[in-house]
Amino acid sequence: MKRSYGIVLFHILFYCASSLFSLFQNNSFAVEPEKYIWPIEIDGYITGNFGECRWDHFHAGLDIGTDGINGYKLFAIADGYVYRVRASATGYGKALYLKLNDGRHVVYAHMNDFSDDIKRYITAEQKKQGKYEINLYPSEDMFPVKQGDVIGYSGNSGDVAPHLHIELRDENEAPLNILTHGLKLKKTDTTAPALRNLAVKPFTPYSMVDQHFEQMIYPAEKVNDSTYRISAPIETWGQVGLKVDAFDTERNGQYILAVHTLKMFVDDRLLYTISMDSFSYGDEYHNNFFMYDRELKYTIADPLKGEYMRLFSLPGIALPMTSQAPGSGFLFCGAEEMRGEINFLTAGDHAVRIEATDANGNTSKLICTLRVSYPDIMSKAYTVARPATASALVLEPYITFYESFFTVTVRTSESPAEMPSVKINASDSTLPVLSTLVHSNNHFEYIFEPVTGKQCDYVMSVSARAADESVVKHESVFSVASIGTQGGTFVSADGEFSLSVKSNNRGFIPYVEVADIDKSAMKLPVLSTIYQFNPRGYELSSPAEITVKLNQPVPKNSVFAVFEWMGDYWRLLSTTPSPDNITATARIGHLSTFAVLADSEPPRIEFVTPSQKMPFVKMGTTVVCRVMDDGVGLSYTKLMMMVDNSSVPAEYRYTNNEFV
Template sequence: MTLTKIFPKRPLGFHFFFSSACLVCLVIQPVLSQEYEWPTDASRLMTSSFGEYRDDHFHAGIDIKTWGQIGYQVFAIEKGCINRIRVSPYGYGRAVYLLLDNGLIVVYAHLSRFSEPVEKLVKEEQKKQGRFAIDKTFLAGQLPVEKGELVGFTGRSGTRDPHLHFEVRINENTPINPLLLGYAINDQIPPIVNGVAVSPLRYGSQVNGDFQPKIFSVQKENDGFYRLTETIQAWGQIGLSVSAFDQANGASNSFAVYRIRLYVNEQLIFTTYYNYFPYDITQQIELDRDYRLHRWGWGLFQKLYCDIGNELPLYEPASIESGTLSCWDEVEKSPQLQQSIPVDGNMLDGSLDFEKGFHEIRIEALDYFGNRSTVIGTLQMIPLSEINLMDVPLEYFPVKETVEADSIVGIRLKRDFMDDFIRFCVESNIPLPTHPLLYIQRGNGIKTPILLWDKSDGTYVGSAPLNSNTDGQMITELHIISQQGLKYVVRDTLITHTIDPNQSSSILSEDRRFQITFPEGSLYRPVLGTFQQKPGSHPDKVIDDEYLFYPQDVPLKHSVTISIKIDPDDHDVDKLGIYQIGDNGHASFLGKRWGNGTLSVTTGSLSQYTVLRDTVPPEITTIRPAPNSHIRDLTPLISVGFKDTLSGIYGEDHYQFFLDSVRLIVEYDPINNLGFYQTDEPLDFGLHTLDIMIEDQNGNKASRKSQFIIDPE
């Protein structure tokens, strides 16, 4: 039977009346009843599961353990034909695609080589195209395979560690969980739970006396049963997420859990299943997982609610904000008084309302084979004013003198841009005779006090709403009284910008040198942010500053464009590039497009950027056969090690080897910085010359000439 049904893309607000598990079963029921061959003789152990987190995408299959070795056999799981072959140094490496007679598409990736007939076709195509990387499709039935037939051998092409990546799709765009085909894995181990996160989602919301997410520890009481170590105290609208992973017998690898359920007061509130997803929205994993917590370095947490912009077919119910929990008083329920940023002109709310007071929560994490772990805990819906915190009074004892200052030793003011509010945090490691005061002043000239709450550890927190009226200048004014009676006033100014996802917009840094352009549809929700400039520290810097956009914990739906103006007196622009600066100071080359005195590049995340000059050529580190060596092998492996420290080496045109003036089709191993070519026809006895040319992405070149001699035996 041929599979023709394609899963529809779920629009925002659409409600599924079937679970994703049921939907998959209904669609592929005719093929689920078949018995499929296991894809390799390497093992029946997984090293990665379907739906695991990868940067900006889901893991689309399962990885099968090959014991750190290459060369195990790979088999067709059912009768069909080869319809595609891809070869690349990156991604899936060597991959073969089978179209089964029942309509499923099966992918085997990271192979070391293909079966002999396919390997011959690949080499012919590589010689025809004159390059290593190819992508070739075949007509249906052109290369038939039988169930259990050898199609290749396991390897590590395109990746670091040897394993077989095995993927099943119901069409070109939709991978499904391969375990749905009925494969048995030895697994009696329940998932392991690390913790539960609770996040305030709207202005006016709080979690345990603060306006930022909080991680709650769990205590394991026995296998598969955990308890929160403290009560969750919250108000407003909150979302829960869980950090959990699975394991199976016979391997120490960690996997994604298959199903997660959230119960409140014994009522099932929300469920996630990892059965399938469309490739064209795989980047929405950043909405399925908590991107903010991940960027903050707090770990990987899976949300127990459907966030704004999330179109993934993984949830029950599937309405936006389903799974979120709310408790407001009557005044706070008014969207006008909440003053938060609307989405598509509406205050979306698929939240469930709960009464003030205590509620029992239960989270269940299950693997595919039904092993379950349960977390229980207590949620208390309680206003901040009723928690044992004190709001800061607005009066002071007498002040001797007022001092204007850029900063105060021992005092730190932090701002966190949340979804529709700013969190302010004043941290003091010096004794204060009275509480700090905090004001903000916006474009209307009105100075507004920010209510601060004393967390009793020298920390004071407050929040202010973000909306379209907050665009422009925002002055923050902090008042501190010292023990000597001096009043210190510290002011700073931000320029804030609202970016509407429904229209294209560009924002400029204060010095008008740096610009980010957000195309229409590049965001999931409105974002209010700001720029910060700080002195650059990289030795190859071209401009004085590094530019940061805040918040950086906002996932992008589509790429944005970074543009930086270059000094018109700079006459060596070919050596310039835009780089992302990591938290550890490491510079990563993003690219460059030059035009009208500006460098520009597209990027899929918000970070810290600068322009660097790369004038250092790559380094050629090793050559085999060794220069001037004598060998007896008529079909030697030719390999060259090379590396670059800044812009990097990418693309076959950037590494070229010529043996006796004939260009070789070089396989590149980017993990080990190695290019190699296995001669497949015997060379002549005598002298042979190898010419090597390496070029980085900024045009710096390195070249070497090496000779070796093949001696007669």
């Protein structure tokens, strides 16, 4: 029976979850001649490009911004046919997949709509299945396309900002850099990449950079539009690796983009190359932070924060986008025990040149000098003319952890008669002192490596002799875990935080600190201590498991889970609490800041059409409501709309939280 007006019962059902890159062996890279047309009716501007570092993956396509406007025509870049059509509230949103006559595939993502014939096809299937989320594979002869055909319209489905994400893939679905494989920018790009900062990291207990065990960062001076330099020589010793803050920009400089190629030369010898040409959708896709440095991208303070790319390969993670001389990009500076290494640098000055090139061939360079010299601090002897008396001598020891070793720093109130003695005993052994550094007559540093592969308690005994031959002593107990390549476990001193690693490509020392985060401004109740897990930003070669113990009662009618602090918001990791509400567990791929948070508030629903003011609507009116959540977030794929107890397709739109 037809009705022009009526009262319709609406139910919103929802659930809340409260090749990598090609190898380059010479100084040039191959770019395919232009064979594809521009995919959108406007010039647009590049907001993201191939190989760019995203939160948990390499960016696989080219993003063309549309100035906040939806609805621009999208064109087939070459002859072919539609082989896949997809609609989703998340990910690529409305997406179209073409197979081209040259064997490659191309993906158009975040579309606002499809061409009329494709729209009729997908709408019919959505109504038939009673849901919006759909993934279809039409036959080869159903939707053939010619180069230049309109296949749909740009939008922001599955995302917030309107733009076209276009992605070129080879016949095996491996993404290709479209700007080096047949597509040219609409407007000429003459801007060379920027090389803003250089980080130099020491890797062993015998390695230092400018007399420090810590990674050091050096801002680069811009000489001209394509040349950057660090004027003062950088003193290095032992095994070190370089990381460069390198990025490209689109023509107005608003967006930070990935460079296409990075090369590291030492004394004019090419030792390492990164080339953003292609990768596969396997582990390589998610291993972006084995190339980019997570800590230097997200957690350090401005202006040193940036897009740092490692010019060396971490052990066991030789990504195929890199090409390097033997030595994996590491530099072995001066130490005799390293003389057999391929990239051994003798004492003296060595010229470093780092070149960055974009997909249009614009090139810039950063030049600096590594000065290989034995650190004075390692050879400095301790002498004192007037040692302190026992009554005036106070010992202040403290421990500093690095990735694979730790140091004991001893400060004294006055100068002792001789260097203090530091002994560290485990249950069945005494740790040897690897090296001793004399910073001053009342500042000393001792280097140790822990017992590998286990966590144990150590007894530290520090003593110093005064002028009258009396001895001042300090004794304490501390715990250190050393995770080896075979894995291991770590438990915090308070017993409320644990880490379990099954295997890893390199050893490290985990430790935790209580994070300095203001809980009062948080929307969700915090049920545990907030732990900063160190070494901060450390990448694990395989997922590990953390367990966090609750120290607050669980609010009534709430769920709780492990979250990661992202600097200005909490990111949900897991919703697998223990049955007894004592702990929560999550899988992690890197070390960061973690806590258990609770969510007791259900999502909110606000009807826009129909509404309380206008409950009667015409037949054919689009039903619109807003669905929002301040807690762990919505499970977008489980949102459901029902009309008169029948499921109907409805799309969730991020921009204004609308369910339509």
